[in-house]
Amino acid sequence: MLNKLKHLIIGSPLPTHLLSEKKLNKIRALAAFSPDALSSIAYANQEIYLGLVVAGSAGLVLAWPIGLAIAGLLVIVAISYMQTIIAYPGGGGSYVVARDNLGKYAGLVAAGALLMDYLLTAAVSLTAGVEAIASAFPQLWSYRVELALFFLLIITLANLRGLRETGTLMSIPVYLFLGTYLPLVAIGLIRLLVGGGQDLELVAPPASHPVTLFLILHTFATGCTALTGIEAISNGVPAFQSPEAKNARRTLLVMAILMVILFSGSIGLTQFMGVIAGPDETILSALARKVLGTSPAYFLIQFTTMAVLAVAANTSFAGFPRLAAILAGDGFLPRQLTSLGDRLVFANGIVFLSFATGILIILFGGNSHSLIPLFAVGVFVAFTLSQFGMVIHWLRIRESGWQVKAIANGAGAITTALTALIVGFSKFLEGAWITIFVIMILYVMFIRINQHYNTVKRQLSLRGLPPSLRPFPPPRVVIPVSGIHRGMVDAVDFARSIASDVSGIYIELEPGDSKRVIKEWQNWFPDIPLEVRPSPYRSIVGPLLDFLDETDERHNDGQLAVVVLPEFIPARWWHGLLHNQTSWLLKTALLYRRRDLGFQRVIIDVPYHLKK
Numbered sequence: 001m002l003n004k005l006k007h008l009i010i011g012s013p014l015p016t017h018l019l020s021e022k023k024l025n026k027i028r029a030l031a032a033f034s035p036d037a038l039s040s041i042a043y044a045n046q047e048i049y050l051g052l053v054v055a056g057s058a059g060l061v062l063a064w065p066i067g068l069a070i071a072g073l074l075v076i077v078a079i080s081y082m083q084t085i086i087a088y089p090g091g092g093g094s095y096v097v098a099r100d101n102l103g104k105y106a107g108l109v110a111a112g113a114l115l116m117d118y119l120l121t122a123a124v125s126l127t128a129g130v131e132a133i134a135s136a137f138p139q140l141w142s143y144r145v146e147l148a149l150f151f152l153l154i155i156t157l158a159n160l161r162g163l164r165e166t167g168t169l170m171s172i173p174v175y176l177f178l179g180t181y182l183p184l185v186a187i188g189l190i191r192l193l194v195g196g197g198q199d200l201e202l203v204a205p206p207a208s209h210p211v212t213l214f215l216i217l218h219t220f221a222t223g224c225t226a227l228t229g230i231e232a233i234s235n236g237v238p239a240f241q242s243p244e245a246k247n248a249r250r251t252l253l254v255m256a257i258l259m260v261i262l263f264s265g266s267i268g269l270t271q272f273m274g275v276i277a278g279p280d281e282t283i284l285s286a287l288a289r290k291v292l293g294t295s296p297a298y299f300l301i302q303f304t305t306m307a308v309l310a311v312a313a314n315t316s317f318a319g320f321p322r323l324a325a326i327l328a329g330d331g332f333l334p335r336q337l338t339s340l341g342d343r344l345v346f347a348n349g350i351v352f353l354s355f356a357t358g359i360l361i362i363l364f365g366g367n368s369h370s371l372i373p374l375f376a377v378g379v380f381v382a383f384t385l386s387q388f389g390m391v392i393h394w395l396r397i398r399e400s401g402w403q404v405k406a407i408a409n410g411a412g413a414i415t416t417a418l419t420a421l422i423v424g425f426s427k428f429l430e431g432a433w434i435t436i437f438v439i440m441i442l443y444v445m446f447i448r449i450n451q452h453y454n455t456v457k458r459q460l461s462l463r464g465l466p467p468s469l470r471p472f473p474p475p476r477v478v479i480p481v482s483g484i485h486r487g488m489v490d491a492v493d494f495a496r497s498i499a500s501d502v503s504g505i506y507i508e509l510e511p512g513d514s515k516r517v518i519k520e521w522q523n524w525f526p527d528i529p530l531e532v533r534p535s536p537y538r539s540i541v542g543p544l545l546d547f548l549d550e551t552d553e554r555h556n557d558g559q560l561a562v563v564v565l566p567e568f569i570p571a572r573w574w575h576g577l578l579h580n581q582t583s584w585l586l587k588t589a590l591l592y593r594r595r596d597l598g599f600q601r602v603i604i605d606v607p608y609h610l611k612k
Contacts, residue, residue: 023241026251031171033236034255036121036229036315038177039308041263042284043128044070044226045270047372049283051219053276056207057200060271062216067267070223071260073415077227078256080387080412081234082249083405087393089245093235094386095323099330101389101396105443110385111327112442113378114231116435118320120375121228122313122353123360126151127368129309135285136302144366149358151310156354159317160347173307178258180297180304185265188273188291198274205276218426224419225376226263229315230256231383236318313357321349331453332446373431378439380420387413475499475602476561478551480544480586481506481530484520487608491566492525494606499562504530505547507540540582541589548601560601563590568608575610 024032048066052059081093088096094114099107126148133147134140140147209215233252240247269275270287277286288301321337325346328337336348364370390409394402424432477495481488481504495502504521508514514532521530533543552560567583570576583605590603 024239025241026247026254028171029233029236029240029247029251030255031174032239032318033232033251033315034229034258035174035308035312036125036232037227037255037259038174038262039125039129039305039312040226040228041259041266042132042282042305042309043124043368043372044223044263045266046128046283047222047225047369048219048267049270049277050369051215051222053205054207054209055211055215057204058207058211059209059215059219060200060204062211062219063271064268066216066220066223067264069220070226071264073224073419074227074230074256074259074263076412076415077230077383078252078259080383080390080409081231082252083394083409084234084386084390085237085245085248085252087390087397088234089237089248093231093319093323094382094389095326097389097393098382098385101392102385106385106389108332108443108446109439110382111323111332111446112439113381113385114235114323115320115442116378116438117228117375117382118316118323119353119356119360120371120378120435122152122316122320122357123364124225124368124371124375125309125312125316126357127361127364127366127371129306129312130366131368132282132285132309133302133306135281136299138280141280145361148361148366152313152354152358152361155311155313155317156350159314159345159350173304173311177304177308180301181262181266184288184291184301185262185269188269188287189265191291192269192272197272200271200274203274203276214426217422221376221419221423221426222372224380224423225372226259227383228376228379229312230259231379231386232315232319236322239318239322316353316357317350320353321346324349324352327446331450333449370431373427374435376423377420377427377432377435380416380423381439383416384413384420387416473557473559474501475559476501476551476555476557477503477564478548478561479504479564479566481517481521482566482582483517484524485568487566487568487606489524490608491564491606492528494604495564502528503551504528505544506530506532507543508532508534509538509540541585544586545589545593562602562604564604564606566606566608568610571610571612 048063049060052063052066084093084097090096095107095111098110127144129151130140130144130147134144230252233248233255237244237248240251266284266287269291270283273287273290275283275287275290277283284305285302288298292298292301324333324337327333328335337346337352339348340346360371387409391406391413394406394409424436428436475498477499479488479491479495479502492502504525506514506517506521511534518530518532521528531547533547535543548561548563555561563586565583565587570579587603587605590601593601
């Protein structure tokens, strides 16, 4: 029943040979990888406005210069990542580049920063999307958390269905967003040229804070969230149809051009048209209302903003599981993250990201402004390490045109490093310290996981293992007895087939309980001894382990007794909830108990399946 429900929701399993057919063309890829980058104008513009409005008109006139600086930075980063796609068509982005050129440890810092960026991107995009629609319908403000979690569920299910389905679903809001915002910018520009602008001094609220260098740097830092998501294409090159690298570069170029037009266009219109947001309203909502009034087109704009911001989280769902799979393949995250699910996607990574994003949305009350200070630090750390790594790559490879490529990546490295310092400094006390701390925790976790895998590998290695000259002694078998039933008969028969030394052990929880069991045991198995151990504290596991230790020490035959566990298996999954699961408890206790007397204990489960 559960499998049928699963297949109904996410689709039937797909064979591995269809993996190449599930890849994305450029149209679907732009929709799958660009929502975060394209829609970041919503929260980036909002943060620039909130950062400058406290200084009144003197602050708001700086929006356009700051926007142009960020747009220039965006162009530099885009060019740099186009070089990365050429050099690393296998994907992985910042982590792979930093690992290969700057070393393992630099790569892990980049990986931790990127994972944090993906997580925050998902949370900020969903919460900002809900705020966009709530600007048009203020009664929704009190339901921001519930709406954000609902959209998170939809995106999670879409990604679990597979790449093509995700790209198809994301295409609708992404291209609807472009089809509404590009005309909005064009109409606003025409109105600005025809009717002239608005003097900010006449409409701006009074200043409560002077214009300072720190205010400008802080606003620049928050506005740099516009660059989040630009690295997603370089991380997901393998998801493209062949030729992967060529298609990925073209898609990145188109995405960068659209980002510059939307970001600089909306910032410029906001400043020169003198747009001021009202209470419980985003600046983009105020801009759309200024250009379009309260016509149906305005509500369409708000709907498409909400939709594209909601699916902007899909950039994280496209990048996070893939990066996690690469890290897991290198032994820095659990191996389960490398497994493709039924629909040829990294399902474990998708589920983990969805769960973590939901926690962030709940903890921050669905407020994107509270999440923004944690944002951008991680992504610019990853940008910087990636670009410095690419400089080393070109210096080492020295292929045709390497000088130009090294200069391009060097420029990217310097500008992103300076931006990372500005972002970290200006937003440190507001929450950037949390992101830095979590990246450090992730770094330590990567190292510890890798140490564990290396330790396991050394312990399982056959290298230096001498051939065993001593034959394994005949086994001794102990059967824990809960009662006399058909499952017990099968267990005893199996024990007799592998050993001549077989005994039973019954743990008596209440005085007198053992009389009936002893009588039935003697009737059915008169040739097998049964020992009874009282348990004054009503525990089964402790007395059983004590008995096994005693019998092993008494025999001292170079082995530990084999434990044969009879276990009946209910016909329905919910039937198991009605039973004590004693066999499972015993099995767990025996399996994870450290070796005794230098030997390992063999545990054999003998199932008896109930029919109904």
